[in-house]
Amino acid sequence: MDAFPGDLPAPRLAPETDAADMLARKLGGFVDLDAADRAVLERVCGRARRYAGQTDLLRQGEVPDAVIAVLRGFVCRGRHRPNGACQILAYLLPGDICGPDFSDLRPMDHVVTTLSACLVARIPREVFLAMIDRHPNIARALRIARSVDEAVAREWLVSVGRRSARERLAHLFCELSVRLGAVGLAGADGYELPLTQVALSDTVALTSVHVNRTLREMRRDGLIELKGRRLLILDAERLRAEAEFDAAYLRQAGPPAHRNEGG
């Protein structure tokens, strides 16, 4: 069950961020975790693997037997249509968990795919169930995380249904700033955004041509700049105003507890 296509050699943790504590960073933003909670969260992610971008971690129709925890990189939930169109439904960022309801297991109705090179841990069902059974703080944090995921999905639905191209992108960039900031991966000036043009288009349900036009417009207006794989936020206040962004749905109290020096 470890043999996923796209498996790469053993993980090599970059010095700037120790990815092992990503779950604790994320869940610790929702509830107070004690030392035992943090230790078990690191332990269950001990066998993380690296995956190349565009690797399916869970296929449509598959019945998952493990929880997927993202430690580095961007993963998404997506749906592919027979005509080739794809809609990205959610991003799973470092610290995020993609877990089935083991009490009501169903085949996947969507795919879970890496959008960039990733470090991902698979937590076997019995290990996961034992953990939430013995660690009520973690169980509570996971319930909050799930309800935040639902709130994010509602915002994304508003975006694709009722926001302009510029508002969609502005809202997404604000959201990512808070979510990545919560685990120490964003600074006030921006963050790594390892997405292809196509992935960004499939997220906001617009053509690449229009996304690129809009990104250039936002850069010209001094809001953001996408430089290679890094998003620079040039005017956070105006970006939030344009997106009508209110971070309350992300339930991250206060400033990020872990911040990279210099972002």
Added chain:
Amino acid sequence: MPRFFIDTDDGDRLDRDEEGYDLSDSAAARIEAIGALPDLARSQIPDGDRRIFTVRVRDADGTPVYEATLTLEGRWLEPARVAET
């Protein structure tokens, strides 16, 4: 794959594409360009009764190879309004 540049004009502003797209051929570039027109239009409509949206494809040398336009033409049919305009 050859590189194509797709410029867009929503009637207010021409956006010149300097980055480009790797596409299989000019037919694929045409489809990308035409597909962008509804997105362009949606960003500007409704705003006035007349607007022309344009997409233009240039090849790797910068030579224009394809152009498409989408036109909005609205007009009042109520006699009182017609007299006004």
